[in-house]
Amino acid sequence: MLLTQGPDGLPDTVNATFDVFSPETFTVILDFIYSGQLDLSSHNVIEVMSAASYLQMNSVINYCKNFIKSSLDISVKDEDSDRCLSLSETCSFTSGAGDESTEHQQQGPRSVSPPPALWTRDNSRSQSGFMGKDGEQDVSASALKTNPSSPANEFSAEVDDLQDPQDPLYTLPGSERRRGRAGGNKRRASNSTRSSQHEDLDIQEARTQKAEKAEELYATLPPIVGVISHFNKDSNPIMRFKCPFCTHTVKRKADLKRHLRCHTGERPYPCQACNKRFTRLEHLRSHFETIHQARKLVCRKCKCQVTEETGHVVCEGTRRYRMCTTCIQEVGCDDIPMDSLQAPNDEPALLLGVDGEEEGDTKRNWMVNDDDDLAEDSGADLIIQQVDDSDEELS
């Protein structure tokens, strides 16, 4: 626009200048144009974004926004500044050694604990997700765009590959709930009709492969490093264990092991009733009791409190919940498909090893049970199957 119109609107007298930003800033942008790498730091991001705005480089603006957003997320998440690393060195936008040492010095107390081996740019895993949760994926995604050959991308691809969205054992952190809840139950219901022996075999094979990949991932993990969180009143250092994937630190190694599952996507605890998988046994138990055992003594319709005697158990596919007598009568049997009504003593779908459907199936298994039937129903027992990829023996 500058060259075709000129700032004064007279094409013959174009005099475009870039006085609004420094040569250093323009160097950053020019490097980005040629290399795809945007060397952002906490010191230049504002000016780079300003220059990008002037130059109408929306992609650069977006990268700057993400960088700033990342900085803000870090500030919120890691209020304990000694556990936080400097922004510029963690962000995968930067391409070279640049002012790393400067960053170290300027961040001062913020970079007390991170061991250098973990927080250098050469360590791909330490860069890949420093914000945790959604934020870290944002950065990884941004890094992918910005620097396709960066080590961070190598790991992002590795994790993405590990967390095959089609694989129930390994799911992308954060994606499970989207898949599971964005109509997940209903989708599962429709998909279940396609289940077959071949698919089961494929799933088994995929699980084996993914388990091997998880093992590889664990095997290539940087060493778990204890970092000094702070000092107690006796000036003794308080050690914490730092996640090699993000900035999270925990007091115990066992907690770190648990935390790592949110990075690896490992879900060793499958629900026998619906095949949904969980990272923790307690989550599986909670899910099973809530969804498949109707343990909540609350009427699903009117939310009133019921007892085990007054709360009739309604089965919908593998899902069970309770309804009070009044609501049962209000709903009436007419609203329940007659062809799927089952006598209380019939085996519910839960017991038949139905693959994942809950509600929404065209042939819903509706039934109303007395509470005693639930108690006697072997399907109400939580059966946890052992999985190959876990050392934990489940009972």
Add this chain to the structure above:
DNA sequence: CTGGGGAAGGGGCCC
């Protein structure tokens, strides 16, 4: 469009 509720995920910590 919005707020409430349910379900799930994750962290801290006790046993």
Add this chain to the structure above:
DNA sequence: GGGGCCCCTTCCCCA
């Protein structure tokens, strides 16, 4: 170190 409980947050569905 594992199991489990409690709590909080996030996301999705639904009225």
